[in-house]
Amino acid sequence: MLIMAPGNTDSWHDLAAALAIDGRAVIDGERTNATNGRTVADVNPATGNTITEVASVNADDIDRAVRAARAAFDGGRWSRIAAGERKAVLLRLADLMEENADELALLDSLDMGKPVAEARNADVPGAADTFRWYAEAIDKLTDEIPSTDPGSTALVTREALGVVGAITPWNYPLEIASWKLAPALVMGNSVVHKPATGSPLSVLRLADLARQAGLPAGVLNVVPGPGGEAGEAMGMHPDIDVLTFTGSTEVAKTLLGYSGKSNMKRLSLEAGGKSANVVFADTDDLKVAADMAAAGAFYNQGEVCSANCRVLVERAVHDEFVRLVAEASVAYLPGDPLDETSGTGSLVSKSHADDVWSAIEKAKADGELFHGGERRTINGSDAFITPTIIGNLPSDHAVLRDEIFGPLLTVEAFDSEEEAVRIANGTPYGLAASLWTGSLARAHRVAGALVAGTVSVNTVDALGVTTPFGGFKQSGFGRDLSLHAIDTYSALKTTWIQFG
Template identity: 65%
Template sequence: MTRSYDEWKAAAAAMEFDGRPVIGGVRVAARSGETIAKTNPATGEVVSQIHACGQEDVDAAVAAARAAYEAGEWSRAGAGFRRERLLAFAGLIEEHADELALFDSLDMGKPVREAAAIDAPGSAALYRFYGEAIEKAEDLIPVTPPGSTALVTREALGVVAVIVAWNYPLEIATWKLAPALAAGNSVVVKPPVEASHSTLLLAELAIRAGIPAGVLNVVTGRGSAVGRSLALHEDVDMLAFTGSTEVAKQLQQYAGQSNMKRLALEAGGKSSNLIFADCDDLRLAAQKAAFGSFYNQGEVCSANSRIFVERSVYPEFLELYAEAARAYAPGDPLDPETGIGALVSEAHADTVWATIERARRDGTIAAGGTRPEINGSRAFIEPTIVTDVPADHEVHTREIFGPVAVVAPFDSEDEAVARANETPYGLAASLWTGSLARAHRVSQRLVAGTVSVNTVDALGFTTPFGGFKQSGFGRDLSVHALENYTDYKTTWMQWG
């Protein structure tokens, strides 16, 4: 059911927040007794106190996960058992979709309309996808010499740690949790301190769905305490992460310093969008470009924030792009008519705004470039289009993680590809062309985990998502994500 602005505000006012972690199936207080005030970035109001966990809490959560794994009620249960409980879990997520959406909206500022219509239902559907997929997985019997048989099976790794980014708290948690749980692992999740509540609710819903206590634990707190402790923990078998490249590199070091745990790292991005003059619909390309760069306040790791346009259509595209950007005007996240919401915090907005001011000094602000105050908060920034800056300017090279995009012309296909690949990242890219030959030729040359042709930032449950270069390794989504959380075991039987 679609709610009105007043209905969303009333529902938000009635929300109850509990910032305690979930360990062994129950809410517990952090051992330190410390909490972190959590504000709603759209209003500046303190909505909750997140418990600041430390090493003792991490140890307790890992011990609960290990005990659950060794008990075997989940890890050694049949795939059909796990399937039924993941399907029940998905149903409960749908029942609580509005509550989950409000948690994410009030925590990190995204429009509640999108969280309720896309993030929550999509998360429920993904648990169903992996619940069904794990029951249909097949083992192998390879050819061996006479008198022997070898069975090759995929086995769960054990205790998996998950560190979640704040831009899509519910969805990113689900991208990791669904395949990890489906495969039979036990999990300890560190949600972002900026947006912990939807993950905490997930842990409660998991118990209600019949997933045994200790299989899904949530430890709240700062990355420097909880994330570091998980990455260094000797009894964590694998760690999955979404976040910055800087932190991903640190996690690699921690894994090497401890037990050489497996890693799957989805890190930063600075994705390109190439618009060729033979594009069939330049207006659609501009509209999709605005979506690709400004949706979710531009707080998207694969945001197409570097747009290169063939010179002959550059002026027309720039005009259409600026027009399309107006659909993403910032507003109250609880208003269903809002284009984009608040950035995750005023401090983050300060950083994004400083980048815009430097771009204003060094180039041209072709559209946007304002910072409105809404509901007394300065965490809102109008979608901003930058032009006329040099290729080595920070708006070309640095992941800004806000509603800021740079547009530049190119004169040849080779130049377009070179500019697109001129980045340490390799998460995603898009291109627009009416030529099938060019679509194949250019997409093959682009260094990116996903190349979207005549659309932007395409993804689905059946296709893997992840990057090359400093965007990390391992893949989310699709059946390939199960490879992050399992490994092959060979059982060789000899009788002759």
């Protein structure tokens, strides 16, 4: 359904009140209830009000979805059509996403509390662009004819794997889903997608739009449900060929076990992060670095797996930099997510806000509060926390090590390049890192020493569809985005032809 772009807060609230929301699962091209009729309340964290009831699937429903996906794949109605036909369908889907951008943005905002303007101006266009980019790549992928002995020819072809299971998180419901679904579908696979329990609505709507675009029934199935039950059913299912996941390290480790216990399904795991932002005294413009540090820590309420939540700053500029970041953090004060002037929104749930607040309280008690550190009630919900900056914590403090996933930035001083690298790498994670310096030599040296899947130099958390995203160590393995993501959803097959 196309919704005209609103111009003010009242318009978004009016649209939210009028929006017809279907919380049923999508299996074999049809909206359907869970087999046992079970539902779960989908709650808007910014108000505490129930948005709708969402189907809560179990193992039987997962099996139904997998069987539909397998039938679609084996039947060839998507897997064996021409690349140009798949391209046309996915381009139509990208167009439909843009036509329905207001609705999709509103669903993400209502589901997980993010500012609707952010979802409308960044997340939905980014998701549509991802589908469009992979669609445009589909007929440009080539196979190989390697060198062989005379009298023989070998063909190396990239083959779709079959049924892809995708499990995605609640912080970027539509955009991260597009990172998984677009390359999987481009290769001709069928997909069973389990969105996060707390934010399934935009992806359920996406499945409707995919059918409207011409995607055959059974090729994209969306099955909302609890991770402990639905996630386990996917991890253990013997007919899922590859499972792609973004979420916590704890769950990623569990999925590794499921793969070994079942059919050794391929896994692509993007897990936790605790990214460092290293600021050297020779940085050309400390204010720019501070503005970006605030964005890297507080954007999307700090609910970003690659958030630059640890600032390491050279001692000579420590105090000045903390002051500048505190000033910049004002742009990220929380407010009503449907107010386009709000810097951030609410955290994803009251329970998550409680966890983040507990970590902040512990850090405040054990360190020095430089800025923020307030919990606010807005529209009856207390899931709002102001940007918080804390320093002078013990080097072994849990807040410096554990993923908090909220608007908390810690600051640590260093005196040498070697010390900065040691502190930055001193976590179990290796998803991302940033560094600021006016020295090209230092930029190369430190970037090479940082253990991270993406190192951003003189910016923070750099990301684009053309570059791979993923981590080292306990941030998992596998890569989203870029042509390298195609490797997750395909396998190389050699056909050797002997002539004599």
